[in-house]
Amino acid sequence: MRGCTGPDVLALQCALAAAGVYSADFNGYFGASTEEAVQSFQSKNGFTVDGVVGPHTATALGLQDLQPVTSLVPSVTVDMVTHMLPGAPVANIEANLPHVLNALAAVGLADRQMILMALATIRAEVGSFLPISECQSCFNTSPSGHPFDLYDTRTDLGNQGASDGSEFRGRGFIQLTGRTNYHVHGQAIGLSDRLLSNPLLAHDPATAANLMASFLKANETEIRAALAANDLAKARRLVNGGSHGLDDFTAAFTTGLQVIPAEIAVVRPGDQNSTTSAPIEQPTPEASA
Template identity: 55%
Template sequence: MAVLKRGMKGAAVKRLQRELKSRGFDPGLLDGEFGGGTEAALMAFQLSEGLLADGIAGPRTLGALDLAKRADVWPDVLPAVTVQAVSEMFPSTPIRNIRENLPPVSTALAESGLTDKPMVLMALATIRAETESFKPVPEGLSRFNTSPRGHPFDLYDARRDLGNQGAPDGERFRGRGYIQLTGRFNYARYGELLGMGDELVRKPELASDPLIAGRLLASFLKDKEARIKRALIEGDLRHARRLVNGGSHGLDRFTDAFHRGERSISDLA
């Protein structure tokens, strides 16, 4: 059952119709005939899930409907994510850094179910864009976060979009880790998602711990997985990067790493 589309008939189509209806997307008669009603319901489901809304039930859509095993949708490529393969994505990074920090990243991706090639490449390319050293380092001073005569990170202090409440929030909740988690709001949200309660807010420096940084990266990407994957499927790396960074900072490194990874990480792990 690789693809179901308009004009097809049979038991597989009927299973598709039943599943769509059970999820609140009524295709009309459950007659096993893929007509206009089934197509419209399928497109509505795809839009709801952040999938490409083409009205065709391919592997990704069938997987989202639990009508195909995950392995049939996207193979697990983590076994192919070796130090050597990743070093080809990070040509200027000391290989010892990759050897030391790749294991907790891989473990976190596996725990979050981000083992398919698009999301693995997204994670690694994000690390390249945010911290090319492959170390979960804290954000440094720059003209974008510190005014000419201000205290460190004063331009973040009053950022309501980050949930900051004035000094010293700018410096306390500066970018950290592989994802460069920034702002009181994000420290609180992702700390909760990791089961840390308010510990990350009380001790924001923990976001630079390799184990926690790997989990934060995976959690952040998992939170936006549907939208990221849709952008990647459509080949829009700029939009995928924007979903993480909010802009195009590091896009050149991100794009270079992603394309290198397409070659160095095997689809058939």
């Protein structure tokens, strides 16, 4: 499996971390560190130590085949999104786009503007369309400090000291960061305090999509006003807090305006045989919800 990438590898990395044998980057790439963790797990459990995730190793890790998910927003297709995120593997888009669209539909954000906002945010945050974790960098780690120490005492993130920076680093499609965000949005999507006790849940595609939808919903009024004013920089700032990734965000959003239709069809849960579609009006700041 060396060299493989994608949702299956990310799920493997999370399972290995839960088993106490993996602490490297959660990036969905099966490299040397992932292989070594698999071998360590196999050794501890009396399996053949070959670094290959066969049926016995997979079962012991609690891994199951990822089942395809049906999108509730069929008018937004994988092909459209490949134009918006040209650097993302098509397999990642195929696996994760339905989760994102379904999460947006669940909170009433399945209109063109907010779908574009979400997809452009994904390109700016995780261009691979995989809910990975933030990597160590000079922006989060001091030259002589432990990983993510610059986040440890960020009171604006709700962090409370040593280890909080690493525990609540950016994760998921929107790179949710900080103890407060993990608490608020974990509660909002029905996880109670489980996201605080197990932050790796943010790597699950459905959970990552729901967390992103929750964050966008919480900031919906300001985001819609910014988009109505064509102020993409402000829309980006409402998620990122700055201008990091603005070029990618803008490129994805403007491309999306060309490839995603103004009328969005949404399949209503429980009625898979019918769709409804309506023209999406451009909101004004006064009319923002």
